[in-house]
Amino acid sequence: MSFFKDLFLKTRHFALYGFLMAILVFTLKWLQWKFLIMDNSIDIYVGLIAVFFLLLGVWVAKQLIKPSVETVVIEKEVVVASQSAINENELQKLNLSTREYEVLQLLTQGYSNAEIAERLFLSLSTIKTHVSNLFVKMDVKSRTQAIEKAKRLNIIA
Amino acid sequence: MSFFKDLFLKTRHFALYGFLMAILVFTLKWLQWKFLIMDNSIDIYVGLIAVFFLLLGVWVAKQLIKPSVETVVIEKEVVVASQSAINENELQKLNLSTREYEVLQLLTQGYSNAEIAERLFLSLSTIKTHVSNLFVKMDVKSRTQAIEKAKRLNIIA
DNA sequence: TCAGGACTCATACTAAAGTACCAAAATGCG
DNA sequence: CGCATTTTGGTACTTTAGTATGAGTCCTGA
Numbered sequence: 001m002s003f004f005k006d007l008f009l010k011t012r013h014f015a016l017y018g019f020l021m022a023i024l025v026f027t028l029k030w031l032q033w034k035f036l037i038m039d040n041s042i043d044i045y046v047g048l049i050a051v052f053f054l055l056l057g058v059w060v061a062k063q064l065i066k067p068s069v070e071t072v073v074i075e076k077e078v079v080v081a082s083q084s085a086i087n088e089n090e091l092q093k094l095n096l097s098t099r100e101y102e103v104l105q106l107l108t109q110g111y112s113n114a115e116i117a118e119r120l121f122l123s124l125s126t127i128k129t130h131v132s133n134l135f136v137k138m139d140v141k142s143r144t145q146a147i148e149k150a151k152r153l154n155i156i157a
Numbered sequence: 158m159s160f161f162k163d164l165f166l167k168t169r170h171f172a173l174y175g176f177l178m179a180i181l182v183f184t185l186k187w188l189q190w191k192f193l194i195m196d197n198s199i200d201i202y203v204g205l206i207a208v209f210f211l212l213l214g215v216w217v218a219k220q221l222i223k224p225s226v227e228t229v230v231i232e233k234e235v236v237v238a239s240q241s242a243i244n245e246n247e248l249q250k251l252n253l254s255t256r257e258y259e260v261l262q263l264l265t266q267g268y269s270n271a272e273i274a275e276r277l278f279l280s281l282s283t284i285k286t287h288v289s290n291l292f293v294k295m296d297v298k299s300r301t302q303a304i305e306k307a308k309r310l311n312i313i314a
Numbered sequence: 315t316c317a318g319g320a321c322t323c324a325t326a327c328t329a330a331a332g333t334a335c336c337a338a339a340a341t342g343c344g
Numbered sequence: 345c346g347c348a349t350t351t352t353g354g355t356a357c358t359t360t361a362g363t364a365t366g367a368g369t370c371c372t373g374a
Contacts (some may be wrong), residue, residue: 046292050181050210057214068284097320110297125323132362142266142330142366143361147304148267254350260365270331289333299360300331 018130092136092157103130108147108156181213248312251294259286264306265313 031092054143096104099120131143140146150156197208253261256277263273274284288300307313 028204049255053207053210054214057211057216059214061215087339100319105302108305110302111297112299112301124319125325126321128362129322132364135362140269141180141362142269144264144269144300144304145267147301148265150306256351279351280353282355283351285332288331288354292332298332 021067087154087155091152096137100130100134103127103136104146104150107143108150125138191292243314244311247310253291253294257287257291259285261291261303261307262313264300265307
């Protein structure tokens with residue numbers, strides 16, 4: 001019976017149990033004295049003893065039984081910028097060169113070919129070449145589709 | 158004492174408790190008979206009664222008492238896409254008409270003017286008109302800029 | 315060293331996007 | 345109804361995007 005084990009483990013409550021024991025002994029003696037004086041029915045006396053200690057046992061058990069721990073997992077929604085990290089996996093699949101990726105980044109920011117050429121100090125022809133190669137590698141047919149796919153695959157910063 | 162309330166509520170266990178009660182009465186009578194025959198010390202008899210019913214009370218309590226539940230809340234972070242809801246505020250500022258907004262939605266999905274016309278059962282001319290008006294209202298100069306701005310302001314689903 | 319990939323640039327062309335201007339039909343509201 | 349707005353569509357034009365092809369340079373790994 002692990003109950004008595006628990007009882008002895010609760011050393012911090014020894015004082016309480018000692019006091020309780022004293023009350024028990026006193027009650028027992030008082031009941032016995034009353035029995036000797038009154039000499040009434042033994043049934044009533046024993047019944048009182050039984051009921052009293054039954055209730056006492058219940059009370060003691062209630063005090064000692066460990067509450068069972070129920071773990072409740074509550075999902076808390078936390079808003080996180082889901083596109084904080086780019087999808088390196090999808091990016092590698094496309095096998096883009098350094099320049100092509102640079103062009104793609106500017107392209108997705110809404111820049112025209114002429115603007116991209118200006119920012120990268122390249123000719124418009126070069127940008128057109130890169131963009132065309134990009135479309136082949138990304139399997140799209142226009143810059144708007146490229147933007148949509150890039151944002152959907154989360155491969156741009 | 159809510160314990161007795163629980164006892165009576167457990168109607169399905171009435172048979173068990175009846176049987177238990179019978180055992181109790183029988184035990185009481187047996188102890189009483191033994192006392193009358195042996196006429197030994199009243200202390201031992203009462204002590205046995207007390208210990209027996211104390212333990213019985215503990216056992217009964219353990220069987221009946223509902224374990225008090227200690228709830229442990231564990232917060233679990235769940236990543237939620239931050240752009241779940243569109244920015245109604247920014248959308249209203251643009252003052253787009255119903256058709257213009259429809260066109261914008263398809264535009265941001267990478268569709269060409271011809272494809273948009275096909276899906277909305279309109280002519281290419283109409284789409285061009287809507288797109289041009291869109292650019293004026295959105296203060297952009299190309300569809301790529303419109304896409305970038307729409308996604309940045311979070312005004313598309 | 316040399317083959318291949320990446321990067322650059324050019325020309326010529328087609329397709330699509332975008333602008334400007336106009337106008338008719340539909341819609342919604344006081 | 346009358347008026348403003350939206351929606352639709354057209355023509356004509358310019359600009360940009362996109363394709364095809366070729367070619368020179370640079371760098372790296374076999």
